[in-house]
Amino acid sequence: xxxxxxxxLSRILAEGSNEEQGLRRSLGPWALTAMGIGAxxxxxxxxxxxxxxxxxxxxxxxxxxxxxxIVSALAALCYAEVSSKIPISxxxxxxxxxxxxEFLAWIVGWGLVLEYALGASTVSVGWSGYFTFILHxxxxxxxxxxxxxxxxxxxxxxxxxxxxxxIFLITAxxxxxxxxSGTVNAVIVTIKxxxxxxxxxxxxxxxxxxxxxxxxxxxxGAGGFFPFGLAxxxxxxxxxxxxxxxxxxxxxxxxEAKNPARDLPIGIIGSLVICTVLYIxxxxxxxxxxxFYTLNVNFPVAYAVDSVGLAWAGVIISFGxxxxxxxxxxxxxxxxxxxxxxxxxxxxxxxxxxxxxxxxRTPWISQILFGLLIxxxxxxxxxxxxxxxxxxxxxxxxVLVSIAVPALRKRHPEMxxxxxxxxGPYIIPGLSAIAALFLIYFLKVGNPLVWGFFPLxxxxxxxxxxxxxxxxxxxxxxxxxxxxxxxxxxxxKQPKVN
Numbered sequence: 290x291x292x293x294x295x296x297x298l299s300r301i302l303a304e305g306s307n308e309e310q311g312l313r314r315s316l317g318p319w320a321l322t323a324m325g326i327g328a329x330x331x332x333x334x335x336x337x338x339x340x341x342x343x344x345x346x347x348x349x350x351x352x353x354x355x356x357x358x359i360v361s362a363l364a365a366l367c368y369a370e371v372s373s374k375i376p377i378s379x380x381x382x383x384x385x386x387x388x389x390x391e392f393l394a395w396i397v398g399w400g401l402v403l404e405y406a407l408g409a410s411t412v413s414v415g416w417s418g419y420f421t422f423i424l425h426x427x428x429x430x431x432x433x434x435x436x437x438x439x440x441x442x443x444x445x446x447x448x449x450x451x452x453x454x455x456i457f458l459i460t461a462x463x464x465x466x467x468x469x470s471g472t473v474n475a476v477i478v479t480i481k482x483x484x485x486x487x488x489x490x491x492x493x494x495x496x497x498x499x500x501x502x503x504x505x506x507x508x509x510g511a512g513g514f515f516p517f518g519l520a521x522x523x524x525x526x527x528x529x530x531x532x533x534x535x536x537x538x539x540x541x542x543x544x545e546a547k548n549p550a551r552d553l554p555i556g557i558i559g560s561l562v563i564c565t566v567l568y569i570x571x572x573x574x575x576x577x578x579x580x581f582y583t584l585n586v587n588f589p590v591a592y593a594v595d596s597v598g599l600a601w602a603g604v605i606i607s608f609g610x611x612x613x614x615x616x617x618x619x620x621x622x623x624x625x626x627x628x629x630x631x632x633x634x635x636x637x638x639x640x641x642x643x644x645x646x647x648x649x650r651t652p653w654i655s656q657i658l659f660g661l662l663i664x665x666x667x668x669x670x671x672x673x674x675x676x677x678x679x680x681x682x683x684x685x686x687x688v689l690v691s692i693a694v695p696a697l698r699k700r701h702p703e704m705x706x707x708x709x710x711x712x713g714p715y716i717i718p719g720l721s722a723i724a725a726l727f728l729i730y731f732l733k734v735g736n737p738l739v740w741g742f743f744p745l746x747x748x749x750x751x752x753x754x755x756x757x758x759x760x761x762x763x764x765x766x767x768x769x770x771x772x773x774x775x776x777x778x779x780x781x782k783q784p785k786v787n
């Protein structure tokens with residue numbers, strides 16, 4: 290029965306067209322592209338590239354980014370088609386509800402809550418590292434070690450207070466409203482991209498070709514371009530996949546886009562292409578400047594330029610990293626509450642989370658609640674676990690969005706949308722789903738094992754899924770608006786959408 294609960298598409302679209310009671314439409318294609326760039330460029334370049342190079346892929350991390358970029362591109366095409374047909378807040382959650390039913394929609398929505406919340410926590414930890422580095426380098430100020438790290442970090446502490454602090458600031462900004470946060474994001478994205486281009490310009494002249502083919506050794510593994518083999522390269526792709534998850538946050542803004550059928554595909558695909566090119570160039574230069582095994586630091590880009598005698602450039606890049614990570618936080622926390630807003634509107638979670646602020650028209654209650662939870666996760670958990678769980682939630686959602694493309698075409702052949710996946714409804718969506726499952730498998734590389742054989746990241750995701758299923762069967766299954774309508778004999782047949 291629950292697999293047959295398909296939310297009527299006519300009602301989904303009607304909810305998004307209610308501008309008096311719904312979210313305000315204020316975002317155009319350039320704002321959406323900037324939002325996508327703001328979400329994508331950040332932790333991937335400024336934090337995770339160093340760890341991925343040193344512990345997983347070495348110089349072959351450039352190929353890892355190509356692999357992750359291809360997987361993201363396949364998913365992006367699916368997102369672009371489905372979001373142009375269903376331009377409503379909720380991203381993959383809403384798409385699944387309209388195509389595969391309430392039960393799978395709940396699983397996707399619950400996974401997206403994990404993705405955005407823990408993703409923001411992950412970024413806040415990276416932000417904290419650069420912030421404390423700048424304080425020490427420029428002002429000789431040192432936050433006590435106990436308040437820079439969580440208990441489970443390599444250098445144990447009590448709590449990461451800077452990570453929690455930036456979450457509180459972003460929460461206050463988002464409660465104030467989309468227009469204001471979008472303006473701040475556009476300014477910081479410009480600064481961030483300029484800093485990335487600055488690194489490329491000064492770093493390319495300091496590339497040492499020998500660093501791409503280091504001899505075997507205790508630090509360099511088997512040596513060469515693939516020091517940890519193909520498994521390491523694919524493990525690197527799964528680990529740095531975090532760097533690409535921002536593009537799907539664009540689809541959560543559907544109810545606030547001026548012309549969603551046209552603007553969403555532009556924002557999603559445009560931001561992904563721009564960021565993929567920048568990633569590949571930056572990683573190639575980074576691994577050419579210094580031996581890959583020296584990059585296991587929280588500030589690899591600044592570390593690389595400092596290592597070749599450009600300390601002044603390291604300071605500039607550090608400020609760019611702060612800007613970059615701030616915009617990632619902005620978009621992730623923005624997208625997370627919009628998914629929760631959609632789920633609350635459907636009755637799957639308590640109605641209090643659908644209430645908008647009377648003046649600012651933002652879901653302020655859920656924004657504040659999740660601000661507190663995200664800050665706590667950033668303060669008390671290590672970045673490696675937070676990042677891995679974020680990837681799990683993202684990739685699981687990608688699988689179901691890929692399946693939604695053929696399902697939506699079959700269920701609603703009359704809907705054309707502004708964008709259609711090329712080569713028919715099965716080839717690219719099928720490849721997208723398989724590729725996402727492939728990276729889920731390789732997430733186990735470099736991840737702690739439980740009971741000696743089961744990756745911790747898989748176990749954590751299963752626990753989160755079980756908690757979500759308990760909540761769904763004890764509350765959402767009985768309270769959902771679709772279930773109540775079916776019980777009352779309403780909306781048994783789904784009307785056609787013109």
